[in-house]
Structure formats: C-alpha cells, structure tokens
Amino acid sequence: MKNSNSCALFISALLLLVLCLTTESHAQGNPQRGRIAGTVTDAAGAAVMGAAVSLVDASGAVVGVVQSDTGGRYVIENIAAGSYALRTTKPTFADARQAVMVAVGETTANVRLEVGELAAEVTVTAEAGNVVDARRIDQQVNVVSENRIAERASEVVAQVADEEPGVNLQRTSPSISGIFVRGLTGRNVAIYNDGVRFTTSAQRGGINTFLNLNEATNLEAVEIVRGAATSQYGSDALGGAVNFIPHRPVFGDRDGEFHGNANLFFTSASAGFGGNTLLTYGTERYGLLANLSARRINTLRPGGDFDTHSALTRFLGIRSDIFGERLPDTAFTQYGGLLRANFALNETSQLIFSYTRNQQDGGKRYDQLLGGDGNLRADLRNLMLDFLVARLTKQNLGFFDNSAFTFSYNGQREERTNQGGQGN
Structure with a gap:
C-alpha cells in the first residue's frame, strides 16, 4: 500500500508540474530566443542536400530537427540561449557531432561531413549540464563513439574500455566486469546511464555484477571522465565517472518518419553470436525508439589453448587444456530491450x-x-535489470535558461549460488 501511495503521489506531482510549466509557457509568450543556421558540406566543399540536422540539449531533449536544402543550408528557429550538441547525419557519411553555444539572435554553425570515423568529440559528462567540445576542456575525458562501441563490445559493454588511454578493463569472469579509471574502480568510479546514477557509493570496491546489463547496442556514445570528479558527481567519484549515453528518438515531419537498422555479429574466440534491431518513428510532436537485442556467448578459447590462471595449473601444475581447448563455465546468454519516447508539450x-x-x-x-x-x-542465475527514467525539460523557467526534473527507478536482481556461502 505504501509503494502504491508513493507512486500515485509522484504521478500526481508530475502531472501538476507539467500543467504549471505548460501554462507558464503560454503566459510568458515568446521571450528573447535565438536561432542557429549554417551550411552542410562534404569534404570537397560541395553542398549536401537532405542531411538531417538535430539540436540536443545536455539532458537529452531534442529541441529541433530540420533537413538541409538544395544549397546545404539549414535553420533551427526559436531556441533558448545555451549549450547544445549539433548532430548531423546523412547516409554514406559519418555522423558529425559538435558543441554549439546558441546566443540571443542568430548563431552560425557550419557542418562538414566526412566519409569514415566520427572525428568530433562532444561531451555532456565532463561539465554537467553543458555540452562542450571534449578537446577544449581542462578535464581529461574519453569519448567512445558508436562505431567503436560496435567494434569493441561484442560480448559485454565493459569492453568499451579496451584501448582507451587511462582506462582499464577487468573481467573476473566472462559475464561480469569492472572499468578501472586511473587505477580505481567500484565505488570510486561513478557509473551513469543517460545522466542518471546507475551505481551508488554503498557498493563494494571491486567489479560490478550488473554493469554489463547495460546493453551496448542501446548506446550512441560512452563518455569517461578521468580524474576526480567529486565536485560534480559526489565525493565517491575519486577515479572518475562513466556515462552511458543511449540512442535518442528524433522528431519527424507532419506525416511521420520511420527509420531503423539491424545488425548481426559473430566472434570466433567465444563462438558467440547475436544481433539487434533498432526502430524509430517521429512526427512533429513526438519521437519513439525501440531496440531489441540478444546474444549468446559460448565457451571461450584462450590464447594458445592454455589458461595460466586455471586452478588446475596453479594448484596441480596440470595444463588447463586437459578438458579441451575451450574453457568450461564461460558461456552465458543475454537479451533485452530499450523503449524511449520524447513528447513535445510545447515549444x-x-x-x-x-x-x-x-x-x-x-x-x-x-x-x-x-x-x-x-x-x-x-x-x-537470472541477473535482471529494470531501469526507468522519466524526465521533464523546460527552457526559460524563471531565472534558468534550461531546467530538467528527473525521476528514476533502478531495479537490479540476481539469484546467486556459491559453494560455502554467497561468494563475493
């Protein structure tokens, strides 16, 4: 009964807040706002027609979506002053992301599309509440792009840490892992999903059992802040902070637009396979996104068919391949999905x-x-994650250019059995 009352109270408060903000928006009229315009070109300087240009604020709200015209020009009107990520996509080109500061009046931001890997690095994690160019800040930050996530995280999401400077991957078993930042992990590295805290300071100091339940195919980027981030993320973020940034739905035209992709993978080291299907639908008033994923990771084949950490080798001096070239007890199955929706209540x-x-x-x-x-x-057995986020964003709220109100639910469950107790 207590949980039901709390849920009803939250829903009532959220609806009241929505009503107040919507009413306030109409009462205020149209305060001083800005617009952003520019030209989309390719590497040779030729105009690119039909490129999708979207403007996203630090909380993940898509505040404007347009397409470039025949001359490559685009304009997004009626934008509150502040920092945003400008994302430009076009088939056959790499996605372009850049940080822009929109001022009252007109702001110019030209976009150059390249063929190949995304070059620009934009971060919303290094300076909470702002979108900035990762190359122009004092804090050290690693931005892992969607392409690199797909290349590295074939088994678990923690593999995004591979090959990143100042960051190390720990895998005590195939299905659970930890990300070390400057030699620290566990409670000393804050983990976020879409800007919402995923771990707490009460967790243990080592690996995180549920870290890999953040599905890699749900993500468009991972940002890793290296070094103490305690002023922004709490006293326990001594090593740094990791922020998983999921795909976001975008708005479309009046008739609605469907987009999507499907991917399959296979890895020979674990004989693993799987895939995902991502679909989006957007109109002028709302955007929807769904991603379904599944993977089967089979037994691992170690380098040289020999595991030096095996208990047989360490305690008895016997080679681990006595049971075959693959390691027993290293297989697992993972599956799940992501649903996201953006609704534009007003401008x-x-x-x-x-x-x-x-x-x-x-x-x-x-x-x-x-x-x-x-x-x-x-x-x-049956590691499960339920992660819910509800967020209301508002521009020009009183003295604030941008504001966000967030509610989240994070349910992590397991059925663990260990010889001699519950293990560690």
Whole structure:
C-alpha cells in the first residue's frame, strides 16, 4: 500500500508540474530566443542536400530537427540561449557531432561531413549540464563513439574500455566486469546511464555484477571522465565517472518518419553470436525508439589453448587444456530491450520516458571455479535489470535558461549460488 501511495503521489506531482510549466509557457509568450543556421558540406566543399540536422540539449531533449536544402543550408528557429550538441547525419557519411553555444539572435554553425570515423568529440559528462567540445576542456575525458562501441563490445559493454588511454578493463569472469579509471574502480568510479546514477557509493570496491546489463547496442556514445570528479558527481567519484549515453528518438515531419537498422555479429574466440534491431518513428510532436537485442556467448578459447590462471595449473601444475581447448563455465546468454519516447508539450517543454529491461542467464563466476579458486559451484542465475527514467525539460523557467526534473527507478536482481556461502 505504501509503494502504491508513493507512486500515485509522484504521478500526481508530475502531472501538476507539467500543467504549471505548460501554462507558464503560454503566459510568458515568446521571450528573447535565438536561432542557429549554417551550411552542410562534404569534404570537397560541395553542398549536401537532405542531411538531417538535430539540436540536443545536455539532458537529452531534442529541441529541433530540420533537413538541409538544395544549397546545404539549414535553420533551427526559436531556441533558448545555451549549450547544445549539433548532430548531423546523412547516409554514406559519418555522423558529425559538435558543441554549439546558441546566443540571443542568430548563431552560425557550419557542418562538414566526412566519409569514415566520427572525428568530433562532444561531451555532456565532463561539465554537467553543458555540452562542450571534449578537446577544449581542462578535464581529461574519453569519448567512445558508436562505431567503436560496435567494434569493441561484442560480448559485454565493459569492453568499451579496451584501448582507451587511462582506462582499464577487468573481467573476473566472462559475464561480469569492472572499468578501472586511473587505477580505481567500484565505488570510486561513478557509473551513469543517460545522466542518471546507475551505481551508488554503498557498493563494494571491486567489479560490478550488473554493469554489463547495460546493453551496448542501446548506446550512441560512452563518455569517461578521468580524474576526480567529486565536485560534480559526489565525493565517491575519486577515479572518475562513466556515462552511458543511449540512442535518442528524433522528431519527424507532419506525416511521420520511420527509420531503423539491424545488425548481426559473430566472434570466433567465444563462438558467440547475436544481433539487434533498432526502430524509430517521429512526427512533429513526438519521437519513439525501440531496440531489441540478444546474444549468446559460448565457451571461450584462450590464447594458445592454455589458461595460466586455471586452478588446475596453479594448484596441480596440470595444463588447463586437459578438458579441451575451450574453457568450461564461460558461456552465458543475454537479451533485452530499450523503449524511449520524447513528447513535445510545447515549444519550450518536453517529456522524456526511457525504460530498459535486460536479463543475463547461465553466467558463472569462472574465477571461483576452475578458472581460479577451484570451487565446484559459483552460479550467477537470472541477473535482471529494470531501469526507468522519466524526465521533464523546460527552457526559460524563471531565472534558468534550461531546467530538467528527473525521476528514476533502478531495479537490479540476481539469484546467486556459491559453494560455502554467497561468494563475493
């Protein structure tokens, strides 16, 4: 009964807030605002027609979407002054993202599209509440693009840390991992999903059992702040902060627009396979996005068919390949989905809903079995994640250019069985 009352109270408060902000927007009329305009060209300087140009604020709200005309020109009107990410997409070109500062009046931002890897690095994590160019800030930050996520994270999302300077990946077993930032992990590295705290300072100091339930195909970027970020993210962010940035739905034209893609993968080292399907639909008033994913990671083949960490080798001096070239107890299955919706209440307000559901089955603590301690049983059964975010964004609220009100629910569940207790 108490939970039901709390939920009803939150919904009532949210509806009241929406009503107040919508009413205030009509009462204020149209305060001083700006517009952003520019030209989209290719590497040779030729105009690019039909490029989709979207403006996104630091909270993830899409405040404007247009297409470039025959001369490559675009204009987004009626924008509150502030910092934004300008994203430009066009088939056959790499996506372009750049930080822009919109002022009252007109702001010019030209876009150059390249063929190949995304070059511009934009971060919303290094300076909370702002969109900035990662190359022009004092704080050290790694921005992992969508292409690199797809290349690296074939099994678990923590693999995005591979090859990143100042960042290390720890995998004590195939299904659970930790990201080290400047030698620290666990409670000393704050993990965020869409700007909402995923971990807490109460967690243990090592790996995170549920980190990899953040599905890699849900993400358009990962930002890693290296170095103490305690002033922005709390006293426990001594190593830094990691922010998973999910795909966002975009608005379309009056008749609505469908977009989507499907991907498959296979990895020989684990004989793993899987894929995802991402679909979006947008109109002038709302945007919807759905992503469904599934993967099966089979037993791992170590380099040279030999595992030096195996309990057989460490305790008995026997080669691990006595049981075959692949390591037992290293397989698992993961599946889930992401649903997101953006609703434009009026010119200055948006409602954003996001729900993630992921589950991991059949995982085992290989480091506590033959891969390390030599125990007989260390099962990770039915790891489940339910992650809900509801966010109301508002421009020109009183003294604030931009404001956001966020509610989140983070449910993490497991059924763990260990020899001699519950393990660690």
